[in-house]
Amino acid sequence: MSGVGSISSSQDRNLEMDDNGARVLGFGDVRADQLLEAFTLFLQLQQPQGRREDLATRALHAVVGALDQFDGRDVSKYLRVYKKEMELNRVSEREMIATFELAAAPEIREHVKELIGHYGVDWETFSRIVKDEYFLEDSDRVTKRSFLEWVERPNKSLLATELLREFERQFSQLSRVERMTLQSDKTELFLRAADPELQEKLELLVEDKEADEGLTTNWKNVEDAVGMIAKRERRREKIFVRRFVHTPAPIPAIPMRVPVAQPIGPVIPPDGKVALKDSGALLQTNFGRWGMKKMVEDYLATHAIVVVEAASYARTLVGKGSTTDGFVEADERW
Numbered sequence: 547m548s549g550v551g552s553i554s555s556s557q558d559r560n561l562e563m564d565d566n567g568a569r570v571l572g573f574g575d576v577r578a579d580q581l582l583e584a585f586t587l588f589l590q591l592q593q594p595q596g597r598r599e600d601l602a603t604r605a606l607h608a609v610v611g612a613l614d615q616f617d618g619r620d621v622s623k624y625l626r627v628y629k630k631e632m633e634l635n636r637v638s639e640r641e642m643i644a645t646f647e648l649a650a651a652p653e654i655r656e657h658v659k660e661l662i663g664h665y666g667v668d669w670e671t672f673s674r675i676v677k678d679e680y681f682l683e684d685s686d687r688v689t690k691r692s693f694l695e696w697v698e699r700p701n702k703s704l705l706a707t708e709l710l711r712e713f714e715r716q717f718s719q720l721s722r723v724e725r726m727t728l729q730s731d732k733t734e735l736f737l738r739a740a741d742p743e744l745q746e747k748l749e750l751l752v753e754d755k756e757a758d759e760g761l762t763t764n765w766k767n768v769e770d771a772v773g774m775i776a777k778r779e780r781r782r783e784k785i786f787v788r789r790f791v792h793t794p795a796p797i798p799a800i801p802m803r804v805p806v807a808q809p810i811g812p813v814i815p816p817d818g819k820v821a822l823k824d825s826g827a828l829l830q831t832n833f834g835r836w837g838m839k840k841m842v843e844d845y846l847a848t849h850a851i852v853v854v855e856a857a858s859y860a861r862t863l864v865g866k867g868s869t870t871d872g873f874v875e876a877d878e879r880w
Contacts, residue, residue, distance in 0.1 A: 605635040617651040622686040688719040
């Protein structure tokens with residue numbers, strides 16, 4: 547029994563709870579799901595080196611086939627196509643940087659190799675350095691003049707997040723010297739690039755009374771301000787949708803017309819005079835005994851209606867806008 551108890555106790559110690567509250571089996575300080583994740587990563591790293599090189603080589607051939615080798619010209623376009631092709635073939639950043647040496651033309655390959663050795667930590671850093679080195683022959687490059695012209699251009703009609711994305715894209719494509727020259731005025735330039743309404747909102751969020759220009763020099767504060775404005779815009783959109791889209795429009799009431807029964811035969815108004823409905827002619831009436839019955843018989847006979855016995859007839863009383871229909875036995879009244 548002691549052996550069984552010790553085994554059960556040992557199993558309980560290895561059972562833990564995952565993030566969803568489920569019990570998982572652990573091995574010492576390592577949980578089973580963590581071990582499985584590590585094993586999957588290990589299998590990926592054990593992928594044959596030749597296979598990974600084949601993917602990088604195939605992507606490189608596609609780039610060289612489309613643009614030829616990189617000779618220092620049009621660096622922005624070349625890096626854009628190169629990165630896209632490498633990502634399509636799922637080449638890692640490390641291999642992407644290392645393979646770029648083979649994409650360079652022989653006359654600049656040594657220089658590119660030096661850049662890889664000094665700045666090949668990640669693709670973003672490496673690509674920025676390559677742009678700085680070859681920006682003079684880049685037909686797509688952004689110059690200080692073209693950047694300032696874009697800043698001053700009115701009516702961009704961009705949301706806060708769109709303006710920030712475009713501003714950073716163009717600013718990052720400036721040469722290293724131009725970026726350093728404009729760095730102290732970066733916040734002010736961003737405000738000038740905004741449309742008047744957006745500029746007014748941003749100024750309240752990026753003010754800094756301790757700064758010389760009254761604006762923050764911390765670019766992270768500018769990014770936070772843009773994020774706050776974007777949240778407000780999304781909140782207003784949700785309110786608008788709930789108020790004007792989700793509320794069903796009232797259905798207009800359709801007036802109902804109820805047909806009014808039209809009187810037939812003689813009509814007896816309150817003044818006691820009897821007139822025919824179709825012609826309006828007054829009848830000479832005798833309201834003595836059997837007088838009304840005789841009048842009805844004569845009326846029906848005039849209209850070529852054969853009556854075997856006028857034992858009953860319909861009488862309609864019209865008065866003050868209402869009608870009363872009913873059948874009255876002749877013997878009861880006349």
